[in-house]
Amino acid sequence: MSDIKEMSLEEREATLGGIGSARKRKEDARFIRGQGNYVDDIKLPGMVFGDFVRSAYAHAKIKSIDTEAALAVPGVMAVITAKDLEPLGLHWMPTLAGDVAAVLADKKVHFQNQEVAFVVGADRYAVSDGVQAVDVDYDELPVLVDPRKALDADAPILREDVQEKDNVGQGLRRHPNHIFHWEVGDKTATDAAFAAAAVTIKEEIGYPRNHPSPMETCGCVASMDATNGVLTVYGTFQAPHVIRTVVSLITGLSENNIRIVSPDVGGGFGNKVGAYPGYICAAAASIVTGLPVKWIESRMDNLSTTAFARDYHMTGELAADESGKITAIRANVLADHGAFNTHAQPMKWPAGFFNIVTGSYDVPVGHVEVDGVYTNKAPGGVAYRCSFRVTEAAYLIERLIDALAQKIGVDKAEIRFRNFIQPEQFPYDSCLGWEYDSGDYPTALKKALEAVDYEGLRREQKEKAAKGELMGIGIATFTEIVGAGPTRNCDIVGLGMFDSCEIRVHPTGSAIVRLGTKSQGQGHETTFAQIVATEIGLPSDAITVEEGDTDTAPYGLGTYGSRSTPVAGAACAIAARKIRAKAQKIAAHLLEVGEGDLEWEVDRFRVKGLPERAATMKDICMAAYSNLPEGMEPGLETTSYYDPPNFTYPFGAYVCVVDIDRFTGEIKVRRFYALDDCGTRINPMVIEGQVHGGLAEAFAIAMGQEIVFDELGNVMGASFLDYFIPTTVETPVWETDHTVTPSPHHPIGAKGVGESPNVGGVPAFTNAVVDAFAQHGVMHMPMPHTAWRVWQTIDELGLNK
C-alpha cells in the first residue's frame, strides 16, 4: 500500500521530532539574521509618528494646554488632547478590571509621566521637537504615595471621576481611594486555630513594586483604511484577540472591521497584556490624519507608565503545633494598584490566585484578606513572569515556613517534609479553594537535597559561622497554579479563558497550525508543532505554527500566566486527535477493513495482526483530498476550543547557596539548583531555557529591582541606569533538574513552566540571604537585597566589627 521504509519504530519516532524531542527552534532562523519582524520594524506607506507629552507632576489639575508653538514646529501635523478625544468617547477607556483609565489626562493628572497630549508628526525627530513645545500649565495637588495612608480620613482624594461610586468594578468599597476588598477562607475556624496553637509567627513581608521591562518596549502601528472602514493595528500584544474585542468595545467599531496583528514580540513577561493609551491615541490619530501612525515607547516611558508588578504589602501568620506542623494560615494584604485599576487578572479575581498561598503544604484552615487602593503612581499590577499574584503568594508562604522553622528550631528542609501534601492526597482540595491536580513534593525535595549535598552544606555553614563568615542556604518548595482557566471561574471582560487551535493538513503531508496564543520568545512555533507531530504522525518540520493575526487565528485569550501549554497546548492535542479520528476512517477505507480493525503506530494506521498492511499518515493526507469513503466531506482540518477542567499545578524544589561579604554586604550566589516538575516535557531544551530565564528574572527581583518614588511622587530612576537588569557578570550559573508528575486532566499531561522559576526563585534567594543571618535571630529581610541594605543589617548586628 505505501512506501513503508525499513526504519525501526524508534527511527520513525525520531523522524517526527515530536513530544520529548530537544528540537532546535524554528523561529531562530530569522532572529539570528536580524530578520525578525518586530513592531518597530514595520513601515507602512505614508506612515507618521506619534509620541506623548507627559505630566511632570504626580497629582495636579491641568489649567491649560497650549499647543500653538508645537503646531508651528516643522513636521508636526497634530496635537491631540483629551478635549479632542472626548467627542469620540475615547478620552477614557474601560480597563480589564472593570475600572476606567484616562487615555489622555482629563482635567487632572494622577501620576508622574501620565499621558497628557499626543503629538503627531512626519518623523520621530519632528515629534520630539513638538512634544517639547507643548506648554501645559498645572496646579499641584497633595500627593498620595504611601498606600498605607490611602484610606486615612484626611487622605487626598485621587479619583474624583469615581468619587461617588461605591463600586469601581470589583465589589463594594469603603473610601474614595479604596478599589476593592476581597477575602477567602474560614475566618472563625482560622481564629480558633490560632487561639489554640502551640506556636504562632507573624511577619510583615513586603513585595516591592517592580517592572517586567522586556527588552522591547510597547508600541504599535495603527492604520485606518477610510475606504473600507477597517482599522489594522500591529502591536506588542500578548493577547491580540482580547485587544480586538476591547478596541471594538472602546471605539464602537464593528469587530470584523478591526484587525489586530502581533508580529514578533520582544519579550512580554506580563507587560504587554493590557491596553495602553498609546494604542488608542495611535488609532485615533490614524483616523484623524488618514495615515498610518506609529507609536513606540521609550524605555523611560515603559518603566514609568506601562504596567508595573507586585507592590503587595503583606502580613502573614502561621499557627503550628510543637513539631512545626502548620495548623492555620492567615494573610492580610494591602495592594497598591496606582492611579487606575488596570491590573490584568481574570475579572472575578481582584487579587489573582493569591489564595494559592498555602503552597505545597497541607494546611487545614486559613483566611486571606486583600484590599486594593489607589495611589499617585502609574497603574498596573500585572503578573511579571508568574501566574496571577502567585509569586506574591509563594513568596509569603516560603518566607513564613522558614520563619516558623527558625522559631521552633527545626531544620528548614525538615519542616517542609513535615508539612508537605503527600503524593497519595492528590487530587488535593486546599483549604482556600483550589483542587491541586498532581504532585510529588517529598521526592522532589529529597532529590534536590541529595544533589547539593545539603547536609554537607549545613556542616560547612556551621564551620563558617564559627569563623564569623556569612553563608546562607535557601530552600523553596513552591507550587504554582497556571493555565487560566476554566471558564466557570475565569473570564476577561466576560470572555471565557479557553484557548484554541486550528489545524489544516495539506494533501502532501504537511500542515499549518494556528492558535489563539502569542509567543513572545517561548518558542511556540517549535513546541506546538511537536505536540501535533506526535498526535498525527507528521514530522514537526512539516508543521507551520502561526499566531497573532486575528484575521486568521482562532479566538484565544493569549499568552501570559503560563497558560499556553496548559490551555492552547491542550487544544492542540485535542484538535490533532480529531484529525487522527478522521484519518482512521480514511485509512479503513484505503485498507478495506473496519475502523476497529486498525491500530495507530507512530505515523500510520496498521491492520491489527497484519502489521505489513498499513496506511501512513502521508498516504491518508492525499486520500483526504482524492480518495474518500462514500459520503465523507473532503479535506483534513479542524478546530478545537479547549475549556480546561482545572488549572495545572507545576511545582519545584530549589536550593540556593550564598556567601555574603561581612564588610561590604555583597552577596555571591555560589550555587543555584532548580528542580522543576512541569509534568510531560514537550521540549527539554526549551524548558531548560525557560527555567534559566525565569531564574535570572527572579535574581533581578530579589537582588535589585524596585521602582521607587519620592514623597512628591517622582519616579526615582526609571531607566536602565537605575533599574536593575543583571548582566552576564552578576547572573549566577544555573543547575537544572526535573521530576515528571503528569497532569491527570491535561490531554498530554503537560503543565506550564515558564513562570515557575520566577515563583520559586525569588523566595529561594531571599531565604538564602536571611538564612545567613538566622543564627543572629534575623527572621526576615526586605527585598531587594542590595549590598547597601545587607550591609545595614550586618552593621546593626555588629558583624563587621
Add this chain to the structure above:
Amino acid sequence: MAEKTKISLTVNGNAVEAEIEPRTLLIHFLREHLNLTGAHIGCETSHCGACTVDLDGRSVKSCTVFAVQANGGELLTVEGMAAGGELHPLQQAFVDQHGLQCGYCTPGMLVRAYRLLQETPNPTDDEIRWGLSGNLCRCTGYQNIVKAVRQAADELGQKEAAE
C-alpha cells in the same frame, strides 16, 4: 529642521551615501534610512546593547552615536554576518545552544560576540561574561549565550588551526 549633512560610509561591505540631519542617531539612520532593522532600540541610554553594531573594528551602541560620527567609517551589522549566505559560526552556535528566545537582544549580542572573539580569540567563560556585560538579555539567563560563544570560539579556533 536643521540643514542636512552628507555622509558616506561602508555598511556590510556596501558603499552608502546619504544626506541626513546632523542630529540623526546612527541607530535611526540604519533602521529608518537603510532599512537595516536587525539592530534594535532597547533603552536609549547605552545600557542594554540591543543596538550594538561594529564600527571600525569596535563595538558601539548605535543609539548613542550620531550617524555623522560614522562618516567615512566601516560598519558591520548583524545583517552582514552571514558572509555569502553562510551563517557565521556564532549564528549557528546561538541556534545550537538555544542562546536566544524572543530574539530582540540577539543581533546586538551576535555583533558584540563577533568583536569579542576578534579581541580575545579563545576566551574563558569569565572573559565571555565580562565581554558581553554591555548587552542585556531578559529571556535566557545568559547561560546558553555563554555556551554559544564558547562553541563558536572553539570552532573558529579549530578552523584557524587547520589553516
